[in-house]
Amino acid sequence: MFWLFFLPVMALLFAAWHFGLRRNQVRKASLGLSLTSYLAFGFLYAPILVVAVMSFNNSRFRLEWVGFTTKWYAKIFGDESVTGGLEGAQLLAATQNTLVLAIISTAIATVIGSLLGYGLHRYRFPGSQLTAWLMYIPVVTPDIVMAISLLLLYQVLRNVAPFFEPGMPAMVIAHVTFQIAFVAIVVRSRLATLDPALEEAARDLYASPLETVRQVVLPLALPGVMAGALLAFTLSIDDFVISFFTSGPDSQTLPILIYASVKRGITPDINALSTIIVLLTMVGVFLSQILQRNQK
Amino acid sequence: MDLNIGERRKRVLEDSVDVHFKDIRKAFGDVEVLKGINLEIRRGEFFSLLGPSGCGKTTLLRILAGFEFADSGEVLLRGQDVAPLPPNQRSVNTVFQNYALFPHMTVAENVAFGLKMRKVPATQLKDKVRSALEMVEIGAFADRRPAQLSGGQRQRVALARAIVNEPQVLLLDEPLSALDRKLRVNLQVELMRLQARLGLTFIFVTHDQEEALTMSDRMAVMNKGVIEQLGGVQEMYERPANAFVAKFLGSSNLLEATVTSSRTVKTELGVFEVSDQLPNVGQDVLLSIRPEKISLSRAQSSLANTVAVKVTDDIYQGATGAYRAKTNSGFELEINTMNSGVTDSNFSIDEELFAYLPADFLVVLQGQSKLEKIGGDES
């Protein structure tokens, strides 16, 4: 099964070709500027490349290069003859948890966040300025502070409802909280680029308020809604700290699993797992970029 | 019935009133943008609201369309108070300044939008859309998106999208201001033809006095929330009511004077005869005369209303020539001449000439009698 892994590799190669950096397009960057920038790119990508390379290392424990192997990928895709590292069941559960968490939280956050973005764009009401400002708190607040404050909230609420035990529901609520802010900001900036006369034109052409939203506002806001949803999804998949502090024993996500394994000692199958995640993330980002471009 | 422009001017308008603004007042915060507007617009007329930006003309239009509300006063559309009606229940349609075409719909879908919202049956809808597109000559672009059209084409789509609904009144909010001059002139002519053909009431908002003069049957010149003058275009150009209109509609020479008899006034340029109705002897008045009404000549004339001047600027403009000339007292006159080649119209700087200001064209302005009170140049 492990060869399935090469699908994203090919997709990535295609994307690299599609976005190919042709050197002759450099217009006026001086040599020094270019060199610094190439070094900066190298620095940005070094950790990712190292993980990818080490995922092919034929060694069970040691971190130095021993030889080439693809067995760690085979193991992740279910080859039980490979020993060492993570348990298959654990991996499967973590993958499931990550996706369930991301999908549910993104769905909730996209609906609530888009509505919030529209409401703030459209109506001036008492507190609208304050809300617009509050939305930036999750953008800059350190993850750990948000995580801790939610942890304490759950502890207080647990006296009222067992729903707030550490676990999936608590994690979904935590993720939705920061996702809403991002979705609302993205949707609102998209709406701000639209000519306000478009809604007036629809009303002028006999559309009711509801029809105006359905026929004009929604289709035009859709790229923003999609971009917001994608951002929310990626943020959820990416999140470690907030999940870590709100998860229960049965709701470990992939980042938590990786963190726990790294704490015990890095094993090559973690590298393989990480590489797959990295590739899928990158393919997702590229696809969204291509989608966005085609939308224009 | 296809009327040409000459016939259009001569057509007899119905006497019934389509739109009636009654003492409309509107303020945004502390700024009063409309200070009691009273205005009747007749059925089938091409009516322009002309004024500098910020004069309130667009707000007045938006109140009629239903996007704004008046703080006080009434708007009657064919005798019915429109205040309780939201925009989608008013049988007026708007051509927006930047067209406001729906970017996610094709041209045909844009034009069909209003009909669809009013649940016009599909078969009728298609025919109506097609004929509307043909009327504005963009039938070939039906399947394109607005982004693929030029400014002039978008303008036509916006027009088709509005007229396909057969509104009682069509509102046009500076629809030509985003286009370049040549295109604008062409579209002006087309708009006039279209209006005559449809017999629709057009309310046209513009800050361009030339556009308003060219296209309108009647117009209102607005300034700072009030109507300065209302009337037929010719009347308003020839007989501006006050200094603002005289300056905003074309250009004018303004002259302070004191009435010396029922037919004469005394100015710093000397005594002038005036045909217009003058107030009592001894009162101060402000006179206006259009630059093209003044004639220049080299020969000294014995006629009254003639002053000696010296040319200070000479601007060649092709079809016309524009001159600035100073009198002995230092007063500067603006004078336009036709480059017909028949009359002597070629003067040079520093040449000493005689300017004739015919008594028939010296217009007595209302509202103010001193120049100093005129606000900054707003045009």
Place this chain on the structure above:
Amino acid sequence: MKKPKLEAAGGELLTPMQLLSRAAVTAGPGIVWIALFLILPMLILLGYSFLTRDELGNAVFPLTVDNYVRFAGWDVLGYDAAYLIIVGRTILVSLVTTLFCVLIAYPLAFFIAAHEPKTRDRLMIFVILPSWVNLVIRTYAWMIMFNPSSPITQLAATLGMVGPNEGLYPSDFAVYLGMINVFLPFIVLPLYSAVERIDWSQLEAAQDLYATKTQAFIQVLVPQTLPGLTAGIILTAIPALGMFVVPDLLGGAKVALIGNSIAQQFGASRDYPFGAAISFLVMGLTLLVLWLYARRVGEKGMRDLL
């Protein structure tokens, strides 16, 4: 006749009641959610920071300011500035990280802006792409690179920078590199959008008015990048203050930062009130900076943050 005061919104004229109900239907759920899960937790955080920890590790009354006093260094055992030192170290790490990010981001932003518009977009995607990769993965990669047997560490050992059989991590150096790596995209992004908006004709105008190239750059171009730079600094310096993963994996016990201290109180130490006090200080600082920033750039300018 008294008419209700209407408000124009989206081609509609609404009475205040209509407007409120529309706002409640659209923005309402989001506002409730934010109030319940963002604002309320902050208040609880504040409340917890004034509680006391009992022998079992539970947070109990009475209310006290002991947690803040302890944070400032006065403990039952006498004065110990350990937490203030951690705060100082955290601020230092945050500032140094930001400084290096700015130093790298400037050439990078100008480099990208020097390309054709299409290529610019692609290069920007390449800058942002790593930030989508999970933080834990990007951080433990440095553990691989800096372990005692890696070529990089051996090179450093040859140069005498580390002893034999020692890794380059855990160390300050590893923490800095990890942090810079994580935050670089966050500063390039807003900085680049500012650079992209630069009116280059002003550079020519400045040179036309006898400025040298350097003078023109400093006096004309740099000021135009300041809004983006400010946004980038906020996006880096504040989250860096609370960074937990990087110092946890690359710093070890020697290089504990505030983020680790907080995690410790909610983990091994099980002293929630004290942890809440530290968290609230970070939160307060965040809100203060955000508020100052909002006051300066206004609500529209805050969009630079995303």
